[in-house]
Amino acid sequence: MQKIYDTLVQLHIPYQEHTHPAIFTSAEAAKYFEHIPGAHVKNLFLRNRNGNQHYLAVVLDHKKVDLKQLAKSLNESQLGFASPERLMKYLNVTPGSVSALGLIFDTAHHVNVLVDQDCAQYGSINLHPNDNTKTLTVGWSDFKKYLDWCGNPTRDIVFDARN
Numbered sequence: 001m002q003k004i005y006d007t008l009v010q011l012h013i014p015y016q017e018h019t020h021p022a023i024f025t026s027a028e029a030a031k032y033f034e035h036i037p038g039a040h041v042k043n044l045f046l047r048n049r050n051g052n053q054h055y056l057a058v059v060l061d062h063k064k065v066d067l068k069q070l071a072k073s074l075n076e077s078q079l080g081f082a083s084p085e086r087l088m089k090y091l092n093v094t095p096g097s098v099s100a101l102g103l104i105f106d107t108a109h110h111v112n113v114l115v116d117q118d119c120a121q122y123g124s125i126n127l128h129p130n131d132n133t134k135t136l137t138v139g140w141s142d143f144k145k146y147l148d149w150c151g152n153p154t155r156d157i158v159f160d161a162r163n
Contacts (some may be wrong), residue, residue: 043057
């Protein structure tokens with residue numbers, strides 16, 4: 001976790017830290033995040049059918065993700081949730097604390113990042129620093145700067161709110 005904070009400082013990315021009880025789901029987070037501005041997201045760590053491609057979907061927390069439709073849009077036959085072992089291997093994190101900030105641990109840039117394009121309209125984004133008792137609010141342009149620095153393949157994608 002300290003590596004994440006050190007990297008934010010190194011990149012001159014300001015953040016506001018919020019502490020709270022451990023949060024494992026978007027539903028649990030809602031009661032703690034009412035007063036915190038910015039995009040509130042869920043982070044889904046996915047793998048393809050063969051397990052040789054991994055995706056981190058950063059999606060507004062009120063949206064449902066249709067994995068079949070997402071797989072189709074990525075030219076994958078099937079997507080499913082990756083195992084806790086894969087989470088640890090690529091993002092150095094356990095379930096419930098997944099965050100795009102963990103991409104600094106994927107030094108081989110194996111994980112493909114899918115960012116909900118609607119997040120940008122909020123001006124900032126809220127992310128766990130690989131610890132689900134803390135949330136960092138980071139400006140949107142600084143978040144994109146962080147993603148660029150990490151070097152993982154990243155694309156903005158449309159996640160339909162009705163799915």
